[in-house]
Amino acid sequence: MTSRLRVGVDAVSARAVALDEQDRIVAVHRGHPGGDSPSLLLGALIAEGIDAAAVDRVVAILPDHPVSDVVAGARVGVLRIGAPAATALPPLAGWPAQLSGALAGPVTMVRGGHEYDGRESAPLDLAAVAAFARGCAGNAEAVAVAAVHGLENPDHELRAAAVIADELGPDVPVIRGAETEALGLLEREHTAVLDAALARSARARIGELGAAVRAHNPDADLYVLRGDGTVLPALDALRHATASLGSSGAALVHGAARLAGTRTAAVVEVTARRAVVGTTHAGLLPDSGLRREIAGVRTGLRTPRLTSVERSGPSRLRAVLARARYGFDDLPVVIVGDRAATLPDPPDVRVIRPPEADLAAAVGAAVAEAAGTVDRIFWQGTGGRGDSVARARRLARDAAILAGADPRSLRESPVKEALMTYVPVPAARLRVTAIGPVLEPVTP
Amino acid sequence: MKHVAEAAIDDVVRGAVHFGSGGGGDPYLGQQLLTAAVRRHGPVPLVAADEFAPDALVLPVVSGGTPDALIEKAHSAAEAETLRSAVEARAGRECAAVLPVQLGSVNVAVALVVAAELGLPCLDLDLMRRTLPSIDMTLLRLAGHPVPPITVVGGAGVVAEFSSGADTVLGELVRAVMPGLGLVALISAYRVTAGDCARLGAAGSISACARIGAALADVSPARPDGYDPYLSACGGRLVCSGTVAEIAQYSADGWPRGVVSLQTSGGYARIDFQNENLIVSREGTVLASVPDLIGLADADTGALVQTVDLAVGQDVHVITGPVDERWHTPEGLAIVGPRAFGYDIDPVRFDSRLAVGSR
Numbered sequence: 001m002t003s004r005l006r007v008g009v010d011a012v013s014a015r016a017v018a019l020d021e022q023d024r025i026v027a028v029h030r031g032h033p034g035g036d037s038p039s040l041l042l043g044a045l046i047a048e049g050i051d052a053a054a055v056d057r058v059v060a061i062l063p064d065h066p067v068s069d070v071v072a073g074a075r076v077g078v079l080r081i082g083a084p085a086a087t088a089l090p091p092l093a094g095w096p097a098q099l100s101g102a103l104a105g106p107v108t109m110v111r112g113g114h115e116y117d118g119r120e121s122a123p124l125d126l127a128a129v130a131a132f133a134r135g136c137a138g139n140a141e142a143v144a145v146a147a148v149h150g151l152e153n154p155d156h157e158l159r160a161a162a163v164i165a166d167e168l169g170p171d172v173p174v175i176r177g178a179e180t181e182a183l184g185l186l187e188r189e190h191t192a193v194l195d196a197a198l199a200r201s202a203r204a205r206i207g208e209l210g211a212a213v214r215a216h217n218p219d220a221d222l223y224v225l226r227g228d229g230t231v232l233p234a235l236d237a238l239r240h241a242t243a244s245l246g247s248s249g250a251a252l253v254h255g256a257a258r259l260a261g262t263r264t265a266a267v268v269e270v271t272a273r274r275a276v277v278g279t280t281h282a283g284l285l286p287d288s289g290l291r292r293e294i295a296g297v298r299t300g301l302r303t304p305r306l307t308s309v310e311r312s313g314p315s316r317l318r319a320v321l322a323r324a325r326y327g328f329d330d331l332p333v334v335i336v337g338d339r340a341a342t343l344p345d346p347p348d349v350r351v352i353r354p355p356e357a358d359l360a361a362a363v364g365a366a367v368a369e370a371a372g373t374v375d376r377i378f379w380q381g382t383g384g385r386g387d388s389v390a391r392a393r394r395l396a397r398d399a400a401i402l403a404g405a406d407p408r409s410l411r412e413s414p415v416k417e418a419l420m421t422y423v424p425v426p427a428a429r430l431r432v433t434a435i436g437p438v439l440e441p442v443t444p
Numbered sequence: 445m446k447h448v449a450e451a452a453i454d455d456v457v458r459g460a461v462h463f464g465s466g467g468g469g470d471p472y473l474g475q476q477l478l479t480a481a482v483r484r485h486g487p488v489p490l491v492a493a494d495e496f497a498p499d500a501l502v503l504p505v506v507s508g509g510t511p512d513a514l515i516e517k518a519h520s521a522a523e524a525e526t527l528r529s530a531v532e533a534r535a536g537r538e539c540a541a542v543l544p545v546q547l548g549s550v551n552v553a554v555a556l557v558v559a560a561e562l563g564l565p566c567l568d569l570d571l572m573r574r575t576l577p578s579i580d581m582t583l584l585r586l587a588g589h590p591v592p593p594i595t596v597v598g599g600a601g602v603v604a605e606f607s608s609g610a611d612t613v614l615g616e617l618v619r620a621v622m623p624g625l626g627l628v629a630l631i632s633a634y635r636v637t638a639g640d641c642a643r644l645g646a647a648g649s650i651s652a653c654a655r656i657g658a659a660l661a662d663v664s665p666a667r668p669d670g671y672d673p674y675l676s677a678c679g680g681r682l683v684c685s686g687t688v689a690e691i692a693q694y695s696a697d698g699w700p701r702g703v704v705s706l707q708t709s710g711g712y713a714r715i716d717f718q719n720e721n722l723i724v725s726r727e728g729t730v731l732a733s734v735p736d737l738i739g740l741a742d743a744d745t746g747a748l749v750q751t752v753d754l755a756v757g758q759d760v761h762v763i764t765g766p767v768d769e770r771w772h773t774p775e776g777l778a779i780v781g782p783r784a785f786g787y788d789i790d791p792v793r794f795d796s797r798l799a800v801g802s803r
Contacts, residue, residue, distance in 0.1 A: 094476030419700035
């Protein structure tokens with residue numbers, strides 16, 4: 001009986017690894033950065049002599065889409081639900097003009113939306129939605145729909161998306177703002193528009209890789225790595241190209257710790273240009289509190305805290321490293337990167353320099369877990385704080401399970417609570433993440 | 445500054461964050477709102493109060509509500525016109541210019557947006573010279589000017605007016621109607637003329653935002669002296685640097701009260717905040733307090749951040765900045781001193797000799 005295998009494909013640094021059930025590396029392929037596609041790397045890894053039938057899943061790190069992909073992307077129809085609210089700022093009105101000019105199809109605001117406590121602000125104007133959908137025919141290859149307080153109540157988004165999908169057919173992706181867990185109508189709308197613009201190139205990239213995986217083993221699952229280093233099922237990745245931005249940096253932190261034989265560490269990647277410091281605590285990267293920007297447009301995507309230090313500042317690197325370990329005196333430091341040897345051991349710290357550190361990101365992909373995060377305003381009018389905290393935790397667990405996590409072994413971050421300012425109301429912003437290993441398929 | 449054109453927006457909004465003292469809303473929405481308005485209506489003229497006849501009526505404007513609600517449900521394009529019509533109908537004459545009520549990223553942007561939408565100039569001054577949480581906390585009221593009449597306009601065309609009453613009661617009443625309006629409203633208060641503004645003399649507010657915002661853009665966060673451009677532009681001081689260890693909030697007496705704990709090289713520093721940062725202390729010693737500004741800059745980016753958006757493990761610099769001297773008078777402190785916010789301490793102006801943990 002051969003061990004089941006998990007494959008990590010790092011298309012950024014052109015590395016692929018296969019791990020067995022004990023996380024031991026059983027096969028490696030080193031390709032040519034910048035030239036080798038994920039499917040090529042996968043094929044070369046399997047050609048190293050592993051049993052393709054034993055591969056349970058493939059997790060891929062895809063290169064970040066360049067801005068030119070967005071500009072050359074699909075023409076996007078944009079529907080905002082919630083008028084008259086937010087009409088002082090129409091969709092895309094504050095974007096870099098070159099970008100909005102390149103991708104904007106029909107842009108419309110219609111009546112509807114909800115309030116912070118889930119009340120309907122106005123009934124959804126279905127006639128206007130239908131007119132917008134007809135206007136998109138032939139003028140948009142993808143559509144983004146975002147509603148005011150759509151996280152609190154996604155009903156109007158869902159109904160509008162159904163009307164649009166009926167009108168335009170299955171070949172036009174309709175991306176909803178509430179598919180991104182982020183506070184802020186603009187942030188969700190922007191993410192949906194960018195995902196819609198990139199849907200075609202995402203389909204091409206993931207379609208090619210998916211075909212390669214199926215050719216090797218039709219039963220293997222394909223995941224794409226998210227920007228926080230957790231997995232995104234391939235079917236979701238088709239609709240959320242932006243979700244995988246920055247994934248190679250996050251994967252490197254997870255993978256470097258794993259190569260060092262730990263789940264909790266400060267990781268330093270040293271290259272010719274700079275050093276990057278990150279930490280992982282039991283598989284979770286701390287959140288930077290910042291939202292990712294793409295081509296000058298703010299998205300709803302959270303970014304993990306990775307601090308970049310120019311090579312000219314060794315004293316600053318020491319300071320950054322000290323801060324990363326502040327309060328965690330036994331946190332080991334894992335040093336990787338092609339110039340790792342140029343960084344002397346920090347004093348009074350357990351330092352690990354794992355072998356084969358160039359595989360760190362690929363290993364980080366292969367061992368990646370599935371997570372779900374909730375970050376929204378919960379109204380506490382009926383069941384009080386206890387109910388809303390319970391609801392937030394359940395939503396996070398549900399999201400993690402949908403992303404592929406094993407429901408039997410989920411862990412949770414503490415619930416972060418922020419009260420509403422300036423007007424005292426029984427509502428609070430709650431943030432919680434559930435994370436766990438990917439559910440293994442049942443083996444006969 | 446003669447006008448706010450698109451090229452100046454980033455500086456103006458970035459600088460307005462300085463006056464938010466850790467509150468006042470995230471700058472991104474303000475930047476987007478103002479960009480959209482300037483693209484649609486052209487640059488917004490900035491004017492001084494003495495450019496008008498002394499009895500010319502001006503339109504004080506403030507965005508009321510909760511920043512987290514506003515980023516979901518921004519203002520409607522019709523609110524500005526509804527507000528102006530209500531104010532002009534009651535006054536019996538036309539408004540000559542828009543008057544920002546407070547400085548903060550949302551409220552500087554919204555005042556300029558309203559001016560753009562109404563085709564009016566915007567006065568280069570404001571009534572608070574910082575962000576404060578209640579519409580009755582202004583230099584105008586400090587000068588004896590009554591707060592009413594207050595006009596509150598909601599997104600769906602709702603207009604509520606409070607024509608007379610005690611100032612602090614009216615502040616409570618405005619907050620009381622906010623939930624029904626979805627926590628977002630455009631508000632005007634005070635009956636103000638250009639002559640009132642000229643006498644008040646809190647001039648150059650928007651220009652100051654632009655100047656400080658440009659200096660903030662010049663910050664080099666990695667260098668020990670990297671904050672000097674910003675500090676000299678705002679007259680500020682670096683109080684301490686540290687890592688966010690904990691953010692705790694609890695709701696007492698209706699206001700959310702919070703405490704940020706910072707690990708610094710000189711022990712724990714503590715920031716007490718409600719809507720804005722109010723007190724920074726270390727080991728029981730108050731280093732700086734309201735009414736002075738207490739801001740937090742992210743050590744990695746150099747950008748000023750909202751206190752409610754802090755993440756544990758984030759490295760920040762605590763920076764204090766001066767406010768209008770009138771807030772430091774006994775009468776001013778009665779409205780916005782530490783005790784007005786429920787803290788039983790005397791106000792403290794930062795003494796540079798107490799700086800700790802600066803790298």
